[in-house]
Amino acid sequence: MSETEPSFNDDDGESSPGKRFEPGNWWTDFLVAMAFLTRIPIDVAWEDGTLARAFRAFPFAGMIIGATGGAVYWLATALGLTGLLAGFAAILVSIVLTGGLHEDGLADMSDGFGGGHTIADKLRIMRDSHIGSYGMLALVLSVGIRVSAMAAIAVPELVFATLVAAGALSRGVMPALMTALPMARSDGLAVSAGQPTNKTAILAVVLAAVIALLFLDLLYGLAAIIFGVWGAIFTGWLARRQIGGYTGDVVGAAQQITEGAVLVTVVALI
Secondary structure (H helix, E strand, C coil): CCCCCCCCCCCCCCCCCCECCCCCCHHHHHHHHHHHHCCCCCCECCCCCHHHHHHHHHHHHHHHHHHHHHHHHHHHHHCCCCHHHHHHHHHHHHHHHHCCHHHHHHHHHHHHHHHCCCHHHHHHHHHCCCCCHHHHHHHHHHHHHHHHHHHHHCCHHHHHHHHHHHHHHHHHCHHHHHHHCCECCCCCHHHHHCCCCHHHHHHHHHHHHHHHHHHCCHHHHHHHHHHHHHHHHHHHHHHHHHHCCECHHHHHHHHHHHHHHHHHHHHHHC
């Protein structure tokens, strides 16, 4: 989730035409989640509070994104590519699918936290669209860790299951982070999205955990949940120390760190 993403309303302040949001409609929540987290053109109208109410469906959208990357890895290895090349292919397709939404957040957060001296400086740098050395290093490490982990896991079926679990968990923790921390600024994407309720945050984490346990063996699944959640907790702790709360970039960075933690956990257990 990046601070540079567009707002949810048209320039005239009116919601764009499309399907109207219906509270309690899981299918609509899923469409909203997919419309926000991916570049797939989906006909859903953005309204005040729409995204905040749809956070509970983020694990399902993450599951689809992870499954897409896993399927690409599986296909690439079937075509004879090495584990490293298959991993790069999976990451590339995932980035195309999401528009690099979370990678952008990780880069912005790294630049801000690494290059700013005051909270105001950090927030200003995070809003700058240019990428600095800290952001570039963070992206290289993020992609490198995930690709190396996929190559180390090697077995296409397990890579697929791990990416599904990582996709669900890394997006399921996002609303929990947003309810646990205050907003670091009074404007931006995080403010436009609104804060999810505690009930929504808990439900998202529970659904993500269930998905992880369904796709991974019990030991792998429990370990992935524990260390994935710790990745999000670490990101939140760091953001609280650096800027006093969260922004959209921080939430996006939490997704990247959590996904990497899940992949590394599975590698460690093999």
